[in-house]
Amino acid sequence: THYLFIVVVAVNSTLLTINAGDYIFYTDWMWTSFVVFSVSQSTMLAVGAIYYMLFTGVPGTATYYATIMTIYTWVAKGAWFALGYPYDFIVVPIWIPSAMLLDLTYWATRRNKHAAILIGGSLIGLSFPLFNMVNLLLVRDPLEVAFKYPRPTLPAYMTPIEPQVGKFYNSPVALGSGAGAVLTVPIAALGAKLNT
Numbered sequence: 001t002h003y004l005f006i007v008v009v010a011v012n013s014t015l016l017t018i019n020a021g022d023y024i025f026y027t028d029w030m031w032t033s034f035v036v037f038s039v040s041q042s043t044m045l046a047v048g049a050i051y052y053m054l055f056t057g058v059p060g061t062a063t064y065y066a067t068i069m070t071i072y073t074w075v076a077k078g079a080w081f082a083l084g085y086p087y088d089f090i091v092v093p094i095w096i097p098s099a100m101l102l103d104l105t106y107w108a109t110r111r112n113k114h115a116a117i118l119i120g121g122s123l124i125g126l127s128f129p130l131f132n133m134v135n136l137l138l139v140r141d142p143l144e145v146a147f148k149y150p151r152p153t154l155p156a157y158m159t160p161i162e163p164q165v166g167k168f169y170n171s172p173v174a175l176g177s178g179a180g181a182v183l184t185v186p187i188a189a190l191g192a193k194l195n196t
Contacts, residue, residue: 025091025136034136035179038129041093042180043187045069045128046121049099053116059107062120066099085149088139094131098124117189125180 025037049062070092077090102120109115139145 025093025132026089034129034133037093038132039179039183041095042098042125042128043184045095045098046102046124046184047187049102049124050117050120053102053106054113057111059103059111062099062102062106063096066095069093069095086145088142088145089149091136091139094135095128097131098128101127121184121189125182125184129180 026033045066049065052065053059053061055061073092077092080090081087101123102116105120105123106112106116109119136142
């Protein structure tokens with residue numbers, strides 16, 4: 001049963017990740033897709049991790065879930081790199097620290113599923129965009145990479161334009177973290193309700 005569960009987690013986490021919008025940050029539209037990515041991926045992480053964590057009842061399952069997604073994404077990054085794209089063309093999302101906060105919440109509240117949903121879901125929605133923004137800031141000259149290595153499937157409306165970085169009145173971090181925090185809690189609650 002344990003090995004079957006590992007397979008189920010691996011398959012379902014992969015499907016959830018891919019179907020929640022783009023599952024990796026492409027450098028050529030990292031700034032324009034940040035909010036959409038934050039909402040979709042923080043929601044996916046909260047729903048999937050809470051579902052599997054409550055299924056097992058073991059704190060640590062959420063981190064295990066996030067680790068599987070991280071490994072899968074590094075494989076995708078390696079595939080693009082093997083095709084001749086630069087190392088910074090794909091940025092692997094930072095799922096694990098947010099999942100660890102969820103596990104910590106579940107453990108600290110003595111396996112209270114409602115606290116895991118409300119507190120843990122909020123922590124995911126608030127922390128995930130921040131961890132990823134720090135990760136994206138470390139990318140080597142994203143605009144140069146965007147112009148030199150555009151994706152073949154890049155739609156016209158996503159074509160890189162003048163850099164808009166630094167305009168804090170329209171902060172993608174604020175938008176992403178706020179929207180992620182607001183949306184993950186009710187959706188995670190719905191997922192847990194369906195699980196019971």
